[in-house]
Amino acid sequence: MSIVDADIAFVAPPKPTGRRVSRKAGDHSWRYIALGLIFPASVLLFWQIAAQQRWVSDVFLPLPSKTAWAFVTMVEKQDFSHDFLASIRIVGQAFFYGSVVGVLFGVAAGFSRTVERVFGPTLDGLRHIPGIAWLPLIVLWIGIGAPAKILVIAKSVFFPVFLNTLQGIRSIDRNYIELGNVLKLTRGQQIRKIVIPGAMPSILVGVRYGASLAWALVVVAEGLSGQEGLGFLIFRAQSLLLTDQLLVCMVVIGVVGFAIDRSVGILQRHLLRWKHGFQG
Amino acid sequence: MSRSETLSLRNIGKTYQIDGQDLCVLDEISLDIAGGSFIGIVGPSGCGKSTLLRLIVGLDSQYDGVISLGGETVVGTSLDRGIVFQDHRLLPWMTLEQNVGLALLNSTLGQSERKERVADLINLVGLRGFETVFPHQLSGGMAQRAAIARGLVTKPRVLLLDEPLGALDALTRVRLQDELLHIWEIERITMILVTHDVEEAVYLGDRVIVMHPAPGRIADDFSIDLPYPRDRASQEFTNIRQRVLIAMGAYDGSRRRAA
Ligand SMILES: Nc1ncnc2c1ncn2[C@@H]1O[C@H](COP(=O)(O)OP(=O)(O)OP(=O)(O)O)[C@@H](O)[C@H]1O
Ligand SMILES: [Mg+2]
Numbered sequence: 001m002s003i004v005d006a007d008i009a010f011v012a013p014p015k016p017t018g019r020r021v022s023r024k025a026g027d028h029s030w031r032y033i034a035l036g037l038i039f040p041a042s043v044l045l046f047w048q049i050a051a052q053q054r055w056v057s058d059v060f061l062p063l064p065s066k067t068a069w070a071f072v073t074m075v076e077k078q079d080f081s082h083d084f085l086a087s088i089r090i091v092g093q094a095f096f097y098g099s100v101v102g103v104l105f106g107v108a109a110g111f112s113r114t115v116e117r118v119f120g121p122t123l124d125g126l127r128h129i130p131g132i133a134w135l136p137l138i139v140l141w142i143g144i145g146a147p148a149k150i151l152v153i154a155k156s157v158f159f160p161v162f163l164n165t166l167q168g169i170r171s172i173d174r175n176y177i178e179l180g181n182v183l184k185l186t187r188g189q190q191i192r193k194i195v196i197p198g199a200m201p202s203i204l205v206g207v208r209y210g211a212s213l214a215w216a217l218v219v220v221a222e223g224l225s226g227q228e229g230l231g232f233l234i235f236r237a238q239s240l241l242l243t244d245q246l247l248v249c250m251v252v253i254g255v256v257g258f259a260i261d262r263s264v265g266i267l268q269r270h271l272l273r274w275k276h277g278f279q280g
Numbered sequence: 281m282s283r284s285e286t287l288s289l290r291n292i293g294k295t296y297q298i299d300g301q302d303l304c305v306l307d308e309i310s311l312d313i314a315g316g317s318f319i320g321i322v323g324p325s326g327c328g329k330s331t332l333l334r335l336i337v338g339l340d341s342q343y344d345g346v347i348s349l350g351g352e353t354v355v356g357t358s359l360d361r362g363i364v365f366q367d368h369r370l371l372p373w374m375t376l377e378q379n380v381g382l383a384l385l386n387s388t389l390g391q392s393e394r395k396e397r398v399a400d401l402i403n404l405v406g407l408r409g410f411e412t413v414f415p416h417q418l419s420g421g422m423a424q425r426a427a428i429a430r431g432l433v434t435k436p437r438v439l440l441l442d443e444p445l446g447a448l449d450a451l452t453r454v455r456l457q458d459e460l461l462h463i464w465e466i467e468r469i470t471m472i473l474v475t476h477d478v479e480e481a482v483y484l485g486d487r488v489i490v491m492h493p494a495p496g497r498i499a500d501d502f503s504i505d506l507p508y509p510r511d512r513a514s515q516e517f518t519n520i521r522q523r524v525l526i527a528m529g530a531y532d533g534s535r536r537r538a539a
Contacts, residue, residue: 185385198371274373
């Protein structure tokens with residue numbers, strides 16, 4: 001038997017699709033979507049009725065329609081996009097720096113017990129001072145501008161990413177490292193081909209958590225210092241009793257947070273498509 | 281290239297520590313394996329077969345005795361000595377193609393030659409059409425075949441096979457046994473095959489080693505002089521198979537019962 005015709009002897013393989021297992025049937029059917037809309041629609045309806053019937057004062061709860069108009073006004077007259085983008089920029093940069101440094105430190109500590117020993121206790125201590133508690137000090141040092149917020153939020157992203165990366169690396173099956181030795185992979189190849197992909201599920205858990213955290217923190221940070229951003233707007237609206245604008249900010253924050261989480265979820269699903277049955 | 285390097289094991293002993301207790305797994309194993317021979321190793325579960333292969337491939341240096349290949353003492357792993365692990369050990373995050381190609385990462389071959397070689401090997405083990413599939417989408421037997429492809433792709437001088445055909449159906453098994461023989465005859469590499477299937481060992485090996493457990497040691501060493509390809513139904517074949525089974529103690533129980 002020759003090397004080339006060997007495969008004929010085997011049962012012809014069915015064309016593999018290479019797709020991950022499809023999600024539960026009916027996942028994207030109208031029924032499924034409608035089911036998810038029932039509750040928010042009811043809340044909206046109740047809100048409309050409550051405001052219309054003057055069960056609560058307009059100052060506390062403006063009409064949904066008025067709130068929608070407030071959104072249009074803010075976009076057209078008050079340069080809402082400027083504040084919106086300011087927040088996005090801060091979160092984007094903070095998230096980027098925080099997760100990159102987190103992965104780098106995680107890999108270094110995962111590989112070397114010495115590195116872990118040198119930095120571990122310090123980091124473990126710092127971890128318990130919440131990011132926001134750092135803000136006043138940082139603002140004292142470098143002012144109320146964007147860098148202070150980026151620094152503080154990056155710090156908050158760093159820890160979940162760092163800890164999950166470290167844990168992911170430590171929990172890699174030793175057999176895979178052994179395989180790398182047998183195949184004579186260099187240290188760099190071991191890291192790229194075995195360690196990072198093996199730790200990826202864990203890393204992404206940290207990244208997803210860090211992303212949500214970053215978005216939540218930017219609102220707080222902007223509310224505490226500075227003159228722009230969604231966080232600034234929401235607290236200003238409160239002090240001026242512009243409840244409709246306040247609600248607009250809340251909704252936008254919620255929608256963006258939702259979008260961020262879903263995007264990371266999609267990324268997660270793509271990167272972990274090799275994982276049996278993984279659905280994000 | 282010379283394929284005549286002898287793999288030599290001198291007084292190999294291996295002890296594991298379990299809860300502070302010493303467990304002697306291999307005791308005084310001495311063996312000379314001529315370059316280019318095909319050795320079958322049989323023995324009961326837990327007698328140290330996998331452990332022995334780990335020592336030869338260089339994954340464990342904590343042992344007594346000396347292992348040498350072509351006169352050179354074996355230190356650490358080398359692309360000269362390949363292994364197909366008992367568990368297939370494909371990386372779950374790589375496609376079949378990438379898994380096989382991983383072994384060539386540090387080869388001197390050019391990009392296109394590598395691709396060609398990976399495709400050849402995948403073809404050889406009958407997995408054409410599954411190149412871009414992840415291991416969790418393969419059956420157990422397909423994963424084992426993929427692991428064999430990865431073991432062969434580097435053209436090692438010595439290939440260690442730890443029950444590589446264990447999870448295969450009878451037909452595929454016979455087919456792959458013939459493929460292994462075929463590769464062995466072409467490449468003249470030294471093959472050491474651990475198996476629980478005595479017939480497989482006798483069909484493939486020019487020598488069959490029988491190990492006994494607790495501590496793992498060599499109990500018997502058969503030269504199989506039958507010409508290839510062998511006829512499993514022939515009188516000589518069944519005779520040798522019978523002798524190997526007796527050496528393994530397969531009939532001890534029944535004889536005792538009869539007495
Ligand atoms: N890492 C380890 N630490 C401690 N004991 C071990 C270790 N690996 C193997 N052993 C012990 O060594 C003995 C031999 O194991 P080994 O895996 O070599 O057996 P085997 O002959 O390959 O068995 P099988 O045919 O079931 O694969 C067993 O008793 C096992 O418990
Ligand atoms: Mg074994």
